[in-house]
Amino acid sequence: MSLASATYPGLTFRQDYFADHAAWTALVSLLQDTFGIDLDPLRRLGGADPTSMPFGWFTDDGLLAANLSAFAMPIVVNGRAVNAAAFQSGAVRPPWRGLGLYRDLTRKALDWCARRGFEAVVLYTDKPALYEPYDFRPMPMHSYSGKAPALALGASPARHLDVWRPDDLMLLHTALKSRVPVSNVLAVHESAAMFLINTQFDPGVRLSWLEREKAVVAWKATPERFALIDVVAAEVPSLSAIMGALGVETASVDVLFCPDKLGWTGEAASLEGATRFLIRSATTTVLDAPAMLSPMADF
Ligand SMILES: CC(C)(COP(=O)(O)OP(=O)(O)OC[C@H]1O[C@@H](n2cnc3c(N)ncnc32)[C@H](O)[C@@H]1OP(=O)(O)O)[C@@H](O)C(=O)NCCC(=O)NCCS
Structure with a gap:
């Protein structure tokens, strides 16, 4: 038009x-x-x-x-x-x-x-005032941090995924289509296009395929800390299984979504930064637990 x-x-x-x-x-x-x-x-x-x-x-x-x-x-x-x-x-x-x-x-x-x-409209912005006249309201975002769990024994090693390899891209598309939300508190259902373009915006993000768990894991690590960014799977594996398959043995873990499906818990911390997540909805939305949308769903 x-x-x-x-x-x-x-x-x-x-x-x-x-x-x-x-x-x-x-x-x-x-x-x-x-x-x-x-x-x-x-x-x-x-x-x-x-x-x-x-x-x-x-x-x-x-x-x-x-x-x-x-x-x-x-x-x-x-x-x-x-x-x-x-x-x-x-x-x-x-x-x-x-x-x-x-x-x-x-x-x-x-x-x-x-x-x-x-029934709702959501957006990210560093200018919340721009959207106040339309009744968008901020929803606070929280990540979780804590001690690493004991690694699951006998895990089969994960494989690196490269979105520019046609087979890996196809595997990613298939996994994204059949995924469940990574959290029940706050998460996207699919959002495949956002996941894929977000792999290009942060070169530090690694993608791994866990064959036994049939899970794609987006993660980062330094020698001290492991950051779990997203899990794309029909059933979300435990943090212990994920870290066991990746073979990362850090003392500390950050999870960038609510970890209610991970068999692990940490302490919630308010997300720093100028960017706010806003929601416009007829019903007031107070989350059952501190949570954030995975950065792989950023849009
Ligand atoms: C922010 C931006 C989109 C505004 O575009 P614009 O066409 O100049 O805005 P408009 O003239 O339609 O103004 C719309 C309203 O927003 C207000 N507004 C404009 N810029 C604003 C800003 N930076 N912060 C808060 N409010 C702003 C205006 O006062 C106006 O209010 P009113 O409806 O009460 O009169 C533009 O400046 C821009 O592209 N900035 C850089 C990118 C950006 O920040 N995008 C928004 C991403 S969430």
Whole structure:
């Protein structure tokens, strides 16, 4: 869909434009210029989330002046499946800021969510004030830290996964399709596209395949600390089995989601940093336990 505008002369509104290669390239360029991130590898990792609905204002020569994308991101919250949408890629190029373009796109994206019957909308931002008028509220995020468990004995060694090897990418796609949420307190159901692009944003994240447990594990380690970032499996193995298969023997562990399925517990710590997780929902959402969405679900 495309619509020239009387309010914004020289700009044309378009939505659902990902199938147009030039328009996708214009979005990659907007995000590179605004946030310094490269979304383009996503094309070779299976493409954008199929539910994506981008809303954008384009100049006559094809530059994307302003964008906000929505996509379906089903999550589990306190054991209940929540039909949520997520907003991402919100940006306006400097020459077009202060004209109300972002307000316009936010309203259009929220209207789309209402028409589609999403019961919640979530986003990450370092500018929460931007979303207060639309009743988005912060949900505090917490990671967990504690002592490493005794490693499970007799584990078969894990294998390194490389998303750029076709067989490994296929295995990842299959695992992501049949995964269960990594936590019952707060987690995504699938979010395959986000998981795959997030492998590109942090080169320190390692991916391993645990054959016996049929689990993909996203993790990091220093000689002192092991960080468990996500587990993609039809049944989440224990932390002891995961560390046993990876053969990591650190004293301390950080888990970057609520560890209710890991057979381990640690102490919750509030997540530092300027970025906030916001939720807009008719029901107040107080989590049963401190939790966070895995960074592999970042969007
Ligand atoms: C933040 C940004 C998207 C705003 O775009 P914009 O088109 O200039 O915003 P608008 O003119 O539509 O203003 C919409 C509202 O947001 C407010 N606003 C604008 N920039 C803001 C900021 N940095 N912090 C808080 N509020 C802001 C405006 O005052 C306006 O409020 P109003 O509706 O009460 O009048 C744009 O400055 C940008 O791309 N910044 C860099 C990337 C970024 O931060 N993106 C948001 C990611 S979550």
